[in-house]
Structures are given as structure tokens and as C-alpha cells.
Amino acid sequence: MSELGKKTLLIVDDEPDIRHLLTDALAQKGYQVRDASQGSEMWQVLAEQSVDLVIMDLYLQEEDGLQLAREVRERYATPIMMLTGKGDETDRILGLELAADDYMMKPFNLRELTARIHALLRRSATISPLQTLNSDHECLYFGKWILDLTARQLRDQQGEEVILTLGEFSLLETLATRPDRVLSREQIIDLSRGLETEVFDRTVDVLILRLRRKLEANPKAPEFIKTQRGLGYLFQGPVAKSS
Structure with a gap:
């Protein structure tokens, strides 16, 4: 700055x-x-x-x-x-x-x-790439991933950060905080704080594809972000929260 x-x-x-x-x-x-x-x-x-x-x-x-x-x-x-x-x-x-x-x-x-x-x-302004995980931070844990909601970072268990765009992080936060629940595209748009401007259904699909490439071992057979045909998407749990 x-x-x-x-x-x-x-x-x-x-x-x-x-x-x-x-x-x-x-x-x-x-x-x-x-x-x-x-x-x-x-x-x-x-x-x-x-x-x-x-x-x-x-x-x-x-x-x-x-x-x-x-x-x-x-x-x-x-x-x-x-x-x-x-x-x-x-x-x-x-x-x-x-x-x-x-x-x-x-x-x-x-x-x-x-x-x-x-x-x-x-x-x-809420994203600080230099911030590290802190015990005071609110975090979600799924698979090998740690989603730090306070620092707005995604890391693996070795501490390596995966860079997410604002839209990607907001979408992942929306899904991961509601595990095992089917969300329609319209619900995802309403719930995602990072998708505030000129959003349409296809945007959600594109962001899902991008997240799968970063999260999933095999994006074509996703472990976490599941497609519910005709309904929307579901984030497969379990998801643990920091105490």
C-alpha cells in the first residue's frame, strides 16, 4: 500500500x-x-x-x-x-x-x-496472506484441509497455503459451514458474501470447478463438493470446527 x-x-x-x-x-x-x-x-x-x-x-x-x-x-x-x-x-x-x-x-x-x-x-482487506494459523482463529477441518475463517486462508495439514480468490473463498465458506446440506445455486448466491456483483447461475458452476481443481485429489470424482443433479451442490462432511 x-x-x-x-x-x-x-x-x-x-x-x-x-x-x-x-x-x-x-x-x-x-x-x-x-x-x-x-x-x-x-x-x-x-x-x-x-x-x-x-x-x-x-x-x-x-x-x-x-x-x-x-x-x-x-x-x-x-x-x-x-x-x-x-x-x-x-x-x-x-x-x-x-x-x-x-x-x-x-x-x-x-x-x-x-x-x-x-x-x-x-x-x-480481510485477507492477510502472511497470517498464520492461530489457536484463537475460527477454523473448519475436513479431509487434509484447514479452512481458517478468521484469516480467510485455506491450508493443508503441512501448513501449505492454497491461494483462493475472493469468490472462491466465499463459496467454500458457504458450503463448508453447511455440510451435508443441498444448496441450490440461488441459495449459494444469496449466502455467499463474496459474490455480490452481477452473479448468475453459471458463475457458481465455474467457481465450483475451480474449487474442485484446488481441493480434490480427482476433480472428476470429487470427495467434498458433490453435484446434486437438478438441485444444486452438497458439501460432503464430516466437517469439524475449532473449539
């Missing part, structure tokens, strides 16, 4: 007009804003300072925004918002599946964009 407690935003877009518009608008809201027109500039900024949120164009002229987002997600827990000028739902799903925490279409409303940025930053 930058001096004076300002949140730092990084805009990755190959359109100068968009970068200038967002830089000016977000700076007026009190954010420190860095910008990059391509991946090499983005990595340089990320190496120079801590960034609280990346706002990235899905369609860059010389590079694949989805691939860049995936690479950022592999190295950082920083929230990512994807921007794109295409309205195809498939693109939206691909962006979510590969890394994004939220998604907006161009042209966008600046007030709505600012509200979503604020919501992502507010939710991510």
Missing part, C-alpha cells in the same frame, strides 16, 4: 484514452493509480510496489489478457477486475475461470466501476 494509507490500483489497458480516463477518475477518489499498456510494464510495476487491485483489459492488442491474469493469480493474491468491450457470456466465464474476481463491460459507468472497486478492496 502507498503512503498515507492510499490504496494502489494498477490499470492494464492498451488504449491510452481508457488509461487516462480511469487514472484521472480514480485519483480523484483518493486512490494512487499506476498504469501499464502491456505485460512487461505491468510486471515492472508489480515488482516495484505492492498493488491492492489490478484492473485489466481482457483484449490487449499484443497479448492475451486472460493469460496475463492467470499469471498474476499464480504469483499474487491481488484481486483482479477484468474489462472487455465484448458482451459474449463465454468471455465473461473464461475471465472468471482463469482469474478474475469481478468483470465489467465497456463502455462502463464510472460510478458503478468505482463502487465495484471499493467492494473488492473492502472484501480483500
